[in-house]
Amino acid sequence: MPHTYEFPRPALTVDCVVFGFDGAGLQVLLIKRGIEPFLGTWALPGGFVRMEENLEEAARRELEEETSLRDVFLEQLYTFGDPGRDPRGRVVSVAWFALVHPEQHPAKGDTDASEAAWFHISDLPDLAFDHDHILTTALERLRGKIRYQPVGFELLPKRFTLTQLQALYEAILGRPIDKRNFRKKLLAFDFLIPLDEFTGGAHRPARLHRFDRRKYDTLVKKGFLFEL
Amino acid sequence: MPHTYEFPRPALTVDCVVFGFDGAGLQVLLIKRGIEPFLGTWALPGGFVRMEENLEEAARRELEEETSLRDVFLEQLYTFGDPGRDPRGRVVSVAWFALVHPEQHPAKGDTDASEAAWFHISDLPDLAFDHDHILTTALERLRGKIRYQPVGFELLPKRFTLTQLQALYEAILGRPIDKRNFRKKLLAFDFLIPLDEFTGGAHRPARLHRFDRRKYDTLVKKGFLFEL
DNA sequence: CCAAAAGTGTTCTGCGTACACCCATGC
DNA sequence: GCATGGGTGTACGCAGAACACTTTTGG
Numbered sequence: 001m002p003h004t005y006e007f008p009r010p011a012l013t014v015d016c017v018v019f020g021f022d023g024a025g026l027q028v029l030l031i032k033r034g035i036e037p038f039l040g041t042w043a044l045p046g047g048f049v050r051m052e053e054n055l056e057e058a059a060r061r062e063l064e065e066e067t068s069l070r071d072v073f074l075e076q077l078y079t080f081g082d083p084g085r086d087p088r089g090r091v092v093s094v095a096w097f098a099l100v101h102p103e104q105h106p107a108k109g110d111t112d113a114s115e116a117a118w119f120h121i122s123d124l125p126d127l128a129f130d131h132d133h134i135l136t137t138a139l140e141r142l143r144g145k146i147r148y149q150p151v152g153f154e155l156l157p158k159r160f161t162l163t164q165l166q167a168l169y170e171a172i173l174g175r176p177i178d179k180r181n182f183r184k185k186l187l188a189f190d191f192l193i194p195l196d197e198f199t200g201g202a203h204r205p206a207r208l209h210r211f212d213r214r215k216y217d218t219l220v221k222k223g224f225l226f227e228l
Numbered sequence: 229m230p231h232t233y234e235f236p237r238p239a240l241t242v243d244c245v246v247f248g249f250d251g252a253g254l255q256v257l258l259i260k261r262g263i264e265p266f267l268g269t270w271a272l273p274g275g276f277v278r279m280e281e282n283l284e285e286a287a288r289r290e291l292e293e294e295t296s297l298r299d300v301f302l303e304q305l306y307t308f309g310d311p312g313r314d315p316r317g318r319v320v321s322v323a324w325f326a327l328v329h330p331e332q333h334p335a336k337g338d339t340d341a342s343e344a345a346w347f348h349i350s351d352l353p354d355l356a357f358d359h360d361h362i363l364t365t366a367l368e369r370l371r372g373k374i375r376y377q378p379v380g381f382e383l384l385p386k387r388f389t390l391t392q393l394q395a396l397y398e399a400i401l402g403r404p405i406d407k408r409n410f411r412k413k414l415l416a417f418d419f420l421i422p423l424d425e426f427t428g429g430a431h432r433p434a435r436l437h438r439f440d441r442r443k444y445d446t447l448v449k450k451g452f453l454f455e456l
Numbered sequence: 457c458c459a460a461a462a463g464t465g466t467t468c469t470g471c472g473t474a475c476a477c478c479c480a481t482g483c
Numbered sequence: 484g485c486a487t488g489g490g491t492g493t494a495c496g497c498a499g500a501a502c503a504c505t506t507t508t509g510g
Contacts, residue, residue, distance in 0.1 A: 007277075007278070008279050009238065009239055009240060010237070011235065012237060012240065049238065051318050053311070054309055055307060055310075076306060076307065078304060079283065079307045081240075081277070081322070082282045082283075083280060083281070090279050092240060092322075094307050161489085162489090163488080163490095179489090179490085180491070181472070181474085183491085184491095185471090185472085202481075202482050202483075202486090202488085203481055203482070203486085203487045204481050204489045204490080205480075205489080206488080207489085389462085391461075406499095406500070407463085408463085408464070408501095408502085409499070411464085412464095413498090413499085429461090429508085430459090430460070430510075431460045431461045431507075431508055432460080432461055432462045432507035432509095433507075433508070434463090435463090457510105459508100459509090460507100461508090462507075462508100463504105463505085463507095466501105466502090468501085469498105469500085469501100470497105470498095470499085471496105471497090471498090472495105472496090472497085473494105473495085473496085473497100474493100474494090474495085474496105475494095476491105476492105477491090477492105478490085479490070480487100480488095480490095481487090481488095481489100482485105482486095482487095
């Protein structure tokens with residue numbers, strides 16, 4: 001074994017910040033820890049990386065084990081490695097950033113071992129480790145990202161109304177948006193497909209739309225830059 | 229020791245992608261490896277993280293040890309951890325992204341142990357490990373970042389001409405920019421301070437400017453968004 | 457006086473923004 | 484028929500883009 005191998009090694013974990021949207025506000029999926037340290041405290045889903053899996057596989061595995069979520073939008077966020085961030089010793093965590101459609105939201109009792117629950121970002125409990133810091137970083141990333149990448153669609157049902165889409169942008173950006181301008185701009189890009197389906201409910205039905213990722217990707221290749 | 233500690237641990241390293249600009253093109257600082265594996269191959273400066281230092285400290289320490297660079301602009305880039313990226317076994321690397329002013333460029337022979345050299349990004353040698361992949365990721369980040377953050381000034385001398393600044397933007401974005409529009413736009417923001425100093429040389433002297441970070445930060449706080 | 461780089465203004469077009477009323481449905 | 488949310492068009496102002504000539508210096 002070469003010299004370099006004799007360095008003591010930090011432990012390596014992954015943690016996932018899972019965002020959802022309930023029509024009114026942005027939510028985060030947390031689990032209640034079943035082991036020490038921080039037993040009983042809410043925390044980001046995550047755990048130790050295994051030797052044979054890559055980092056994204058580790059994040060997806062932990063996410064499924066702890067929240068039953070699969071096939072979500074997942075992107076690496078940042079790696080947190082300050083000594084002292086874990087009372088057990090040196091633990092470095094590669095944090096991930098996930099977006100889930102409402103159809104994917106796990107039902108209550110869907111997770112076996114640990115308890116999982118959605119929290120509105122304006123009403124969060126105390127979190128284990130430095131998870132509040134990780135969460136803040138993820139939020140900043142989401143707010144920045146939504147303005148120039150079409151990530152909002154990852155948080156909505158596959159078929160959605162323009163009002164839902166607008167509410168999502170308003171929730172994430174934290175400011176009101178003019179309805180007519182919003183619609184005009186988004187429909188001018190032709191990656192939003194109006195469907196011949198409508199919502200039911202107590203009032204005038206709203207037309208459903210879907211996001212056409214293929215058309216979007218085509219536009220991007222032509223040098224198009226999405227911006228809101 | 230709790231159960232979690234019994235997991236085998238990957239080794240943890242940091243690697244730095246150091247960008248420079250020589251007036252014509254973008255450059256990267258590489259070191260020639262003095263040890264196996266990949267002995268004699270060019271590689272990103274970097275090395276193992278020590279147990280008592282955080283990740284940024286590790287990156288700065290390795291950078292100084294291997295290239296004599298200090299006090300550079302440094303930002304975390306991405307963490308690379310595929311099994312098999314290092315022939316010695318499982319090694320996860322937290323990659324960093326650095327920008328250095330020409331005044332800071334290390335002179336030849338400035339580095340003791342290892343040989344360091346600048347390479348134009350259009351003329352790179354074969355690299356060790358997955359460092360070509362890391363470098364590509366860093367380049368994408370730089371190209372994206374320069375459009376909405378004033379990182380270009382980190383690559384120029386403290387006092388620079390507008391022509392230099394334009395050449396930098398053209399080199400990074402890979403397209404020509406209209407001189408009058410470029411100047412008009414940048415000078416409209418008042419964070420570019422014209423000095424009463426000029427370049428010498430064979431032709432008409434050019435006025436030097438400096439970037440006023442304080443004014444820039446003030447504007448950002450007011451919700452201003454830089455964009456080019 | 458010539459070569460080389462610095463510096464400077466105007467016009468046009470398109471996009472962001474502001475803004476108010478009618479429509480369809482369930483109850 | 485009324486309450487509720489869905490859906491639509493226009494006018495104005497500003498900022499980006501296109502574009503060519505004069506100035507200053509050294510050799």
